[in-house]
Amino acid sequence: MADLLQRARTLISRASAIGGATQWEASLLNAYLVAVENNDRDKADRLFRQLEELLEQRAEAKRRG
Structure with a gap:
């Protein structure tokens, strides 16, 4: 489980580096955390x-301008 939580931190860091998550990305991240909480590793x-x-x-896209 610790590795799954580390992945969430990685995603949050990546989103922060490009100006934050979009609403869709935030929803997917929330779904990811729910899957982790439910021990659904495949999902x-x-x-x-x-x-x-x-x-x-x-x-x-941001790098390209």
């Missing part, structure tokens, strides 16, 4: 990958 993994991709796309 947590899927949500993590989805959030990671969204944040990377926004970071790339």
Whole structure:
């Protein structure tokens, strides 16, 4: 479980680095935390990958201007 919580911290840091999370990203992060709380690792993994991709796309768009 500690690794799953560390992943949440990583996502929050990434979102902060690009100006904060969008409402959609915040909703996905909340769903991720609920999955962690419910010990649903498969769902947590899927949500993590989805959030990671969204944040990377926004970071790339920000770098491009």
